[in-house]
Amino acid sequence: MKKYNVAVIGVGVVGIEMLRVLKQRNFPIGELRVFARSSRDIDVDGQKYSVKPISPEGFEGIDIALFAGTEGEKGAAVTYANEAVKRGAVVIDNGADFRMDPDVPLVVPEVNAADVKKHKGIIANPNCSTIQMVVALNPIYKKVGIKRIIVTTLQASSGAGKAAVEQLWQETEEVILRSQKSENRSQKVLSSVFCSPSSEKPMPQQLAFNVFPHIGSFVEGDYTNEEWKLVKETHKIMHAPKIKISATTVRVPVRTGHSESVYIETVRPIAVDKVKAILSKAPGVILMDEPKNNLYPMPKDVEGRDETFVGRIRKDAFVKNGLWLWVVADNLRKGAATNAVQIAECVISSSK
Numbered sequence: 364m365k366k367y368n369v370a371v372i373g374v375g376v377v378g379i380e381m382l383r384v385l386k387q388r389n390f391p392i393g394e395l396r397v398f399a400r401s402s403r404d405i406d407v408d409g410q411k412y413s414v415k416p417i418s419p420e421g422f423e424g425i426d427i428a429l430f431a432g433t434e435g436e437k438g439a440a441v442t443y444a445n446e447a448v449k450r451g452a453v454v455i456d457n458g459a460d461f462r463m464d465p466d467v468p469l470v471v472p473e474v475n476a477a478d479v480k481k482h483k484g485i486i487a488n489p490n491c492s493t494i495q496m497v498v499a500l501n502p503i504y505k506k507v508g509i510k511r512i513i514v515t516t517l518q519a520s521s522g523a524g525k526a527a528v529e530q531l532w533q534e535t536e537e538v539i540l541r542s543q544k545s546e547n548r549s550q551k552v553l554s555s556v557f558c559s560p561s562s563e564k565p566m567p568q569q570l571a572f573n574v575f576p577h578i579g580s581f582v583e584g585d586y587t588n589e590e591w592k593l594v595k596e597t598h599k600i601m602h603a604p605k606i607k608i609s610a611t612t613v614r615v616p617v618r619t620g621h622s623e624s625v626y627i628e629t630v631r632p633i634a635v636d637k638v639k640a641i642l643s644k645a646p647g648v649i650l651m652d653e654p655k656n657n658l659y660p661m662p663k664d665v666e667g668r669d670e671t672f673v674g675r676i677r678k679d680a681f682v683k684n685g686l687w688l689w690v691v692a693d694n695l696r697k698g699a700a701t702n703a704v705q706i707a708e709c710v711i712s713s714s715k
Protein backbone atom coordinates (compact mmCIF):
# COMPACT_ATOMS: atom_id res chain seq x y z
CA MET A 364 0.00 0.00 0.00
CA LYS A 365 1.29 3.45 -0.92
CA LYS A 366 2.27 5.59 2.07
CA TYR A 367 1.98 9.38 2.34
CA ASN A 368 4.12 11.90 4.18
CA VAL A 369 1.80 13.92 6.38
CA ALA A 370 2.24 17.19 8.29
CA VAL A 371 -0.08 18.30 11.10
CA ILE A 372 0.12 22.02 11.86
CA GLY A 373 -1.05 23.09 15.31
CA VAL A 374 -1.39 21.02 18.44
CA GLY A 375 -4.36 22.79 20.00
CA VAL A 376 -7.67 21.02 20.52
CA VAL A 377 -8.11 20.29 16.79
CA GLY A 378 -4.47 19.35 16.04
CA ILE A 379 -4.38 16.84 18.91
CA GLU A 380 -7.65 15.32 17.67
CA MET A 381 -6.15 15.06 14.18
CA LEU A 382 -3.25 13.01 15.52
CA ARG A 383 -5.79 10.74 17.22
CA VAL A 384 -7.99 10.39 14.13
CA LEU A 385 -5.05 9.66 11.80
CA LYS A 386 -4.02 6.82 14.10
CA GLN A 387 -7.53 5.48 14.71
CA ARG A 388 -8.34 5.42 10.99
CA ASN A 389 -4.99 3.76 10.12
CA PHE A 390 -4.15 6.54 7.70
CA PRO A 391 -1.33 5.24 5.44
CA ILE A 392 1.41 7.46 6.85
CA GLY A 393 5.02 7.27 5.66
CA GLU A 394 6.57 10.09 7.69
CA LEU A 395 4.58 12.25 10.13
CA ARG A 396 5.76 15.78 10.98
CA VAL A 397 4.04 17.88 13.64
CA PHE A 398 4.49 21.66 13.64
CA ALA A 399 3.47 24.49 15.97
CA ARG A 400 4.99 27.84 16.87
CA SER A 401 7.54 26.30 19.20
CA SER A 402 9.12 22.89 19.75
CA ARG A 403 8.10 20.46 22.52
CA ASP A 404 7.34 16.78 23.07
CA ILE A 405 3.72 15.86 23.53
CA ASP A 406 1.90 12.70 24.52
CA VAL A 407 -1.44 11.80 22.96
CA ASP A 408 -3.07 8.67 24.42
CA GLY A 409 0.35 7.25 25.30
CA GLN A 410 1.95 7.98 21.92
CA LYS A 411 4.81 10.49 21.89
CA TYR A 412 5.09 13.16 19.19
CA SER A 413 7.95 15.59 18.72
CA VAL A 414 6.60 19.04 17.76
CA LYS A 415 8.89 21.24 15.68
CA PRO A 416 8.69 24.96 14.95
CA ILE A 417 6.95 25.61 11.63
CA SER A 418 9.03 26.77 8.65
CA PRO A 419 8.50 26.77 4.87
CA GLU A 420 11.33 24.21 4.46
CA GLY A 421 9.55 21.87 6.87
CA PHE A 422 7.08 21.09 4.07
CA GLU A 423 9.77 19.66 1.78
CA GLY A 424 8.66 16.13 0.80
CA ILE A 425 5.22 16.40 2.45
CA ASP A 426 2.26 14.96 0.47
CA ILE A 427 -0.62 16.09 2.69
CA ALA A 428 -0.58 19.03 5.12
CA LEU A 429 -3.41 19.19 7.66
CA PHE A 430 -3.60 22.75 9.02
CA ALA A 431 -5.04 23.39 12.49
CA GLY A 432 -3.02 26.41 13.54
CA THR A 433 -4.45 29.78 14.53
CA GLU A 434 -2.74 33.11 14.19
CA GLY A 435 -5.04 35.50 16.04
CA GLU A 436 -8.10 35.88 13.82
CA LYS A 437 -6.37 34.10 10.93
CA GLY A 438 -5.14 30.56 10.40
CA ALA A 439 -1.48 29.58 10.05
CA ALA A 440 -2.38 28.49 6.51
CA VAL A 441 -2.47 32.16 5.45
CA THR A 442 1.32 32.26 5.87
CA TYR A 443 2.24 28.66 5.12
CA ALA A 444 -0.33 26.99 2.83
CA ASN A 445 1.24 28.29 -0.38
CA GLU A 446 4.71 27.32 0.87
CA ALA A 447 3.44 23.75 1.35
CA VAL A 448 1.65 23.69 -2.05
CA LYS A 449 4.79 25.06 -3.76
CA ARG A 450 6.65 22.05 -2.40
CA GLY A 451 4.08 19.58 -3.75
CA ALA A 452 1.73 19.09 -0.79
CA VAL A 453 -2.06 19.12 -0.85
CA VAL A 454 -3.22 21.41 1.96
CA ILE A 455 -6.38 20.70 3.95
CA ASP A 456 -7.13 23.79 6.01
CA ASN A 457 -9.34 23.95 9.09
CA GLY A 458 -9.28 27.74 9.23
CA ALA A 459 -11.82 30.09 7.63
CA ASP A 460 -9.42 31.99 5.38
CA PHE A 461 -9.81 30.05 2.12
CA ARG A 462 -13.31 28.61 2.49
CA MET A 463 -15.11 31.02 0.18
CA ASP A 464 -12.29 31.22 -2.41
CA PRO A 465 -13.82 29.99 -5.70
CA ASP A 466 -10.60 28.07 -6.45
CA VAL A 467 -10.76 26.19 -3.15
CA PRO A 468 -13.22 23.30 -2.74
CA LEU A 469 -15.08 23.31 0.58
CA VAL A 470 -15.81 19.69 1.35
CA VAL A 471 -17.91 17.50 3.60
CA PRO A 472 -17.33 14.02 2.14
CA GLU A 473 -20.88 12.77 2.86
CA VAL A 474 -22.22 15.69 0.81
CA ASN A 475 -19.79 16.79 -1.92
CA ALA A 476 -16.81 14.41 -2.00
CA ALA A 477 -16.52 14.85 -5.78
CA ASP A 478 -15.51 18.52 -5.28
CA VAL A 479 -12.15 17.31 -3.93
CA LYS A 480 -11.07 16.61 -7.51
CA LYS A 481 -11.36 20.32 -8.39
CA HIS A 482 -8.62 21.38 -5.98
CA LYS A 483 -5.59 23.41 -7.04
CA GLY A 484 -3.51 22.57 -3.99
CA ILE A 485 -5.78 23.78 -1.17
CA ILE A 486 -9.00 22.19 0.12
CA ALA A 487 -10.95 23.85 2.93
CA ASN A 488 -12.62 22.14 5.86
CA PRO A 489 -15.88 23.92 6.71
CA ASN A 490 -16.85 25.48 10.02
CA CYS A 491 -17.81 22.92 12.68
CA SER A 492 -21.42 24.06 12.97
CA THR A 493 -21.87 23.99 9.16
CA ILE A 494 -20.52 20.45 8.83
CA GLN A 495 -23.00 18.78 11.17
CA MET A 496 -25.92 20.75 9.70
CA VAL A 497 -25.23 19.78 6.08
CA VAL A 498 -24.61 16.13 6.96
CA ALA A 499 -28.10 16.05 8.51
CA LEU A 500 -29.92 18.17 5.91
CA ASN A 501 -28.39 17.09 2.60
CA PRO A 502 -30.24 13.72 2.46
CA ILE A 503 -33.57 15.57 2.97
CA TYR A 504 -32.59 18.21 0.42
CA LYS A 505 -31.80 15.52 -2.16
CA LYS A 506 -35.20 13.89 -1.65
CA VAL A 507 -37.64 16.82 -1.43
CA GLY A 508 -35.66 20.07 -1.72
CA ILE A 509 -35.25 22.68 1.02
CA LYS A 510 -36.17 26.35 0.56
CA ARG A 511 -35.64 27.77 4.07
CA ILE A 512 -33.38 26.99 7.04
CA ILE A 513 -33.49 28.75 10.41
CA VAL A 514 -30.83 27.46 12.77
CA THR A 515 -29.87 28.28 16.35
CA THR A 516 -26.58 26.73 17.41
CA LEU A 517 -25.53 25.89 20.98
CA GLN A 518 -21.77 25.72 20.66
CA ALA A 519 -19.29 24.25 23.12
CA SER A 520 -16.26 26.07 24.53
CA SER A 521 -13.75 23.87 22.67
CA GLY A 522 -15.09 25.36 19.44
CA ALA A 523 -13.10 28.46 20.42
CA GLY A 524 -9.87 26.51 21.06
CA LYS A 525 -7.78 25.32 23.96
CA ALA A 526 -7.73 28.67 25.78
CA ALA A 527 -11.54 28.88 25.75
CA VAL A 528 -11.85 25.44 27.40
CA GLU A 529 -9.43 26.68 30.06
CA GLN A 530 -11.54 29.85 30.50
CA LEU A 531 -14.67 27.73 31.10
CA TRP A 532 -12.90 25.57 33.74
CA GLN A 533 -11.39 28.58 35.54
CA GLU A 534 -14.66 30.54 35.62
CA THR A 535 -16.60 27.50 36.82
CA GLU A 536 -14.13 26.97 39.69
CA GLU A 537 -14.16 30.68 40.51
CA VAL A 538 -17.98 30.92 40.66
CA ILE A 539 -18.30 27.73 42.71
CA LEU A 540 -15.62 28.85 45.19
CA ARG A 541 -17.18 32.30 45.61
CA SER A 542 -20.73 31.03 45.94
CA GLN A 543 -19.68 28.39 48.52
CA LYS A 544 -18.64 31.25 50.77
CA SER A 545 -22.11 32.77 50.63
CA GLU A 546 -24.65 31.57 53.21
CA ASN A 547 -27.47 30.56 50.93
CA ARG A 548 -26.40 29.63 47.44
CA SER A 549 -29.87 29.52 45.91
CA GLN A 550 -30.71 33.01 47.20
CA LYS A 551 -27.41 34.57 46.22
CA VAL A 552 -27.53 37.31 43.59
CA LEU A 553 -25.19 35.65 41.15
CA SER A 554 -23.88 38.87 39.64
CA SER A 555 -21.83 39.35 42.81
CA VAL A 556 -19.98 36.06 42.19
CA PHE A 557 -19.59 36.49 38.46
CA CYS A 558 -16.36 37.12 36.66
CA SER A 559 -15.99 40.29 34.64
CA PRO A 560 -15.57 40.13 30.85
CA SER A 561 -12.06 40.83 29.67
CA SER A 562 -10.55 41.47 26.26
CA GLU A 563 -7.64 39.26 27.39
CA LYS A 564 -9.91 36.19 27.48
CA PRO A 565 -10.66 34.12 24.37
CA MET A 566 -14.42 34.41 24.88
CA PRO A 567 -16.07 37.85 25.11
CA GLN A 568 -18.34 37.04 28.09
CA GLN A 569 -18.37 34.79 31.13
CA LEU A 570 -19.40 31.31 29.97
CA ALA A 571 -19.69 29.44 33.29
CA PHE A 572 -23.37 29.38 34.38
CA ASN A 573 -24.21 31.54 31.38
CA VAL A 574 -24.93 31.52 27.62
CA PHE A 575 -24.29 34.33 25.14
CA PRO A 576 -25.41 34.88 21.52
CA HIS A 577 -22.04 36.08 20.28
CA ILE A 578 -19.59 33.84 18.37
CA GLY A 579 -17.04 35.57 16.17
CA SER A 580 -17.45 39.28 15.50
CA PHE A 581 -20.48 41.37 14.60
CA VAL A 582 -20.53 42.20 10.90
CA GLU A 583 -23.12 42.79 8.15
CA GLY A 584 -26.70 43.26 9.37
CA ASP A 585 -25.61 42.74 13.01
CA TYR A 586 -25.14 39.03 12.37
CA THR A 587 -21.81 37.56 13.47
CA ASN A 588 -19.28 36.20 11.00
CA GLU A 589 -19.91 32.74 12.51
CA GLU A 590 -23.60 33.14 11.53
CA TRP A 591 -22.69 34.16 7.97
CA LYS A 592 -20.40 31.10 7.74
CA LEU A 593 -23.44 28.85 8.25
CA VAL A 594 -25.21 30.65 5.40
CA LYS A 595 -22.43 30.95 2.82
CA GLU A 596 -20.70 27.63 3.50
CA THR A 597 -23.98 25.70 3.32
CA HIS A 598 -24.75 27.30 -0.07
CA LYS A 599 -21.30 26.35 -1.37
CA ILE A 600 -21.14 22.77 -0.03
CA MET A 601 -24.68 21.79 -1.04
CA HIS A 602 -24.44 23.68 -4.36
CA ALA A 603 -27.73 25.30 -3.34
CA PRO A 604 -27.25 29.09 -3.33
CA LYS A 605 -30.98 29.83 -3.26
CA ILE A 606 -31.82 28.31 0.13
CA LYS A 607 -32.84 31.14 2.49
CA ILE A 608 -30.77 30.62 5.64
CA SER A 609 -30.73 32.57 8.92
CA ALA A 610 -28.56 31.63 11.88
CA THR A 611 -28.13 32.61 15.52
CA THR A 612 -24.97 31.24 17.12
CA VAL A 613 -24.88 30.82 20.88
CA ARG A 614 -22.01 29.77 23.15
CA VAL A 615 -23.06 27.40 25.94
CA PRO A 616 -21.07 26.07 28.93
CA VAL A 617 -20.41 22.67 27.38
CA ARG A 618 -16.84 21.40 26.96
CA THR A 619 -17.22 19.65 23.59
CA GLY A 620 -20.16 18.92 21.29
CA HIS A 621 -22.24 21.44 19.36
CA SER A 622 -26.05 21.19 19.32
CA GLU A 623 -28.32 22.82 16.77
CA SER A 624 -32.04 23.49 16.74
CA VAL A 625 -32.82 23.48 13.01
CA TYR A 626 -36.07 24.55 11.31
CA ILE A 627 -36.50 23.75 7.62
CA GLU A 628 -39.17 24.26 5.01
CA THR A 629 -39.05 21.65 2.30
CA VAL A 630 -40.06 22.31 -1.31
CA ARG A 631 -42.24 19.19 -1.50
CA PRO A 632 -44.15 17.70 1.45
CA ILE A 633 -42.59 14.83 3.38
CA ALA A 634 -43.88 12.82 6.33
CA VAL A 635 -41.85 12.69 9.56
CA ASP A 636 -41.60 8.88 9.26
CA LYS A 637 -40.11 9.27 5.79
CA VAL A 638 -37.53 11.80 7.08
CA LYS A 639 -36.60 9.32 9.81
CA ALA A 640 -36.30 6.51 7.25
CA ILE A 641 -34.02 8.65 5.04
CA LEU A 642 -31.81 9.77 7.92
CA SER A 643 -31.52 6.27 9.40
CA LYS A 644 -29.76 5.22 6.17
CA ALA A 645 -27.86 8.46 5.50
CA PRO A 646 -24.04 8.32 5.52
CA GLY A 647 -22.50 9.62 8.73
CA VAL A 648 -25.88 10.11 10.45
CA ILE A 649 -27.23 8.34 13.51
CA LEU A 650 -30.94 8.74 14.16
CA MET A 651 -31.64 8.98 17.90
CA ASP A 652 -35.28 9.87 18.12
CA GLU A 653 -37.42 8.14 20.74
CA PRO A 654 -38.93 10.99 22.75
CA LYS A 655 -41.15 8.64 24.77
CA ASN A 656 -38.00 6.95 26.09
CA ASN A 657 -36.26 10.30 26.62
CA LEU A 658 -33.89 9.41 23.81
CA TYR A 659 -32.41 12.32 21.87
CA PRO A 660 -28.80 13.35 21.21
CA MET A 661 -26.82 15.33 23.78
CA PRO A 662 -23.24 16.65 23.64
CA LYS A 663 -22.09 14.57 26.62
CA ASP A 664 -22.98 11.38 24.74
CA VAL A 665 -21.45 12.28 21.36
CA GLU A 666 -18.00 13.36 22.58
CA GLY A 667 -15.42 11.24 20.77
CA ARG A 668 -17.88 10.10 18.08
CA ASP A 669 -17.49 10.77 14.35
CA GLU A 670 -21.15 10.68 13.35
CA THR A 671 -23.78 13.41 13.35
CA PHE A 672 -26.71 12.58 15.63
CA VAL A 673 -30.27 13.67 14.83
CA GLY A 674 -33.39 13.59 16.98
CA ARG A 675 -36.58 15.48 17.93
CA ILE A 676 -37.80 15.38 14.31
CA ARG A 677 -41.28 16.86 14.17
CA LYS A 678 -43.68 18.78 11.95
CA ASP A 679 -44.15 22.48 12.48
CA ALA A 680 -47.65 22.96 13.90
CA PHE A 681 -48.48 25.91 11.63
CA VAL A 682 -46.28 25.98 8.52
CA LYS A 683 -46.96 23.57 5.66
CA ASN A 684 -43.74 21.65 4.87
CA GLY A 685 -42.13 23.04 8.05
CA LEU A 686 -39.98 20.59 10.06
CA TRP A 687 -37.84 20.78 13.19
CA LEU A 688 -34.70 18.75 13.93
CA TRP A 689 -32.16 18.62 16.75
CA VAL A 690 -28.62 17.96 15.46
CA VAL A 691 -25.59 17.18 17.66
CA ALA A 692 -21.97 16.31 16.80
CA ASP A 693 -18.49 16.44 18.32
CA ASN A 694 -17.07 19.73 17.00
CA LEU A 695 -13.48 18.53 17.33
CA ARG A 696 -14.14 15.20 15.52
CA LYS A 697 -16.72 15.49 12.71
CA GLY A 698 -16.67 19.30 13.06
CA ALA A 699 -12.91 19.46 12.43
CA ALA A 700 -10.37 16.60 12.65
CA THR A 701 -12.41 13.67 11.32
CA ASN A 702 -13.80 15.68 8.41
CA ALA A 703 -10.27 16.86 7.52
CA VAL A 704 -8.86 13.32 7.59
CA GLN A 705 -11.84 12.07 5.54
CA ILE A 706 -10.98 14.75 2.96
CA ALA A 707 -7.39 13.46 2.96
CA GLU A 708 -8.76 9.95 2.33
CA CYS A 709 -10.76 11.34 -0.63
CA VAL A 710 -7.57 12.99 -1.97
CA ILE A 711 -5.78 9.63 -1.83
CA SER A 712 -8.59 7.70 -3.50
CA SER A 713 -9.07 10.33 -6.22
CA SER A 714 -5.35 10.26 -7.04
CA LYS A 715 -5.32 6.47 -7.56
Ligand SMILES: NC(=O)c1ccc[n+]([C@@H]2O[C@H](COP(=O)([O-])OP(=O)(O)OC[C@H]3O[C@@H](n4cnc5c(N)ncnc54)[C@H](OP(=O)(O)O)[C@@H]3O)[C@@H](O)[C@H]2O)c1
Pocket residue numbers: 372373374375376377378398399400401417430431432433434437438439457458459489490491521522523524525526694695698699
Ligand atom coordinates in the same frame (compact mmCIF):
# COMPACT_ATOMS: atom_id res chain seq x y z
N1 LIG B 1 -12.10 24.07 17.76
C1 LIG B 1 -12.98 23.71 16.84
O1 LIG B 1 -14.04 23.12 17.14
C2 LIG B 1 -12.70 24.00 15.40
C3 LIG B 1 -13.59 23.52 14.46
C4 LIG B 1 -13.35 23.77 13.10
C5 LIG B 1 -12.26 24.50 12.74
N2 LIG B 1 -11.40 24.99 13.69
C6 LIG B 1 -10.21 25.72 13.23
O2 LIG B 1 -9.07 24.91 13.48
C7 LIG B 1 -7.93 25.73 13.73
C8 LIG B 1 -7.30 25.31 15.06
O3 LIG B 1 -8.23 25.57 16.09
P1 LIG B 1 -8.02 25.06 17.60
O4 LIG B 1 -9.38 25.20 18.20
O5 LIG B 1 -7.32 23.76 17.64
O6 LIG B 1 -7.04 26.21 18.19
P2 LIG B 1 -6.14 26.20 19.52
O7 LIG B 1 -6.60 25.17 20.47
O8 LIG B 1 -6.10 27.60 19.95
O9 LIG B 1 -4.68 25.75 18.99
C9 LIG B 1 -4.00 26.51 18.06
C10 LIG B 1 -2.69 25.83 17.68
O10 LIG B 1 -2.19 26.56 16.57
C11 LIG B 1 -0.80 26.70 16.73
N3 LIG B 1 -0.35 27.86 15.94
C12 LIG B 1 -0.69 29.17 16.10
N4 LIG B 1 -0.05 29.93 15.21
C13 LIG B 1 0.71 29.08 14.47
C14 LIG B 1 1.62 29.25 13.41
N5 LIG B 1 1.87 30.43 12.91
N6 LIG B 1 2.21 28.17 12.89
C15 LIG B 1 1.96 26.94 13.39
N7 LIG B 1 1.12 26.70 14.40
C16 LIG B 1 0.51 27.77 14.94
C17 LIG B 1 -0.63 26.89 18.21
O11 LIG B 1 0.74 26.61 18.45
P3 LIG B 1 1.41 26.69 19.89
O12 LIG B 1 0.87 25.48 20.60
O13 LIG B 1 2.86 26.59 19.61
O14 LIG B 1 0.96 27.97 20.49
C18 LIG B 1 -1.62 25.85 18.75
O15 LIG B 1 -1.01 24.59 18.86
C19 LIG B 1 -8.45 27.18 13.68
O16 LIG B 1 -8.18 27.70 12.39
C20 LIG B 1 -9.92 27.03 13.95
O17 LIG B 1 -10.65 28.10 13.40
C21 LIG B 1 -11.60 24.75 15.01
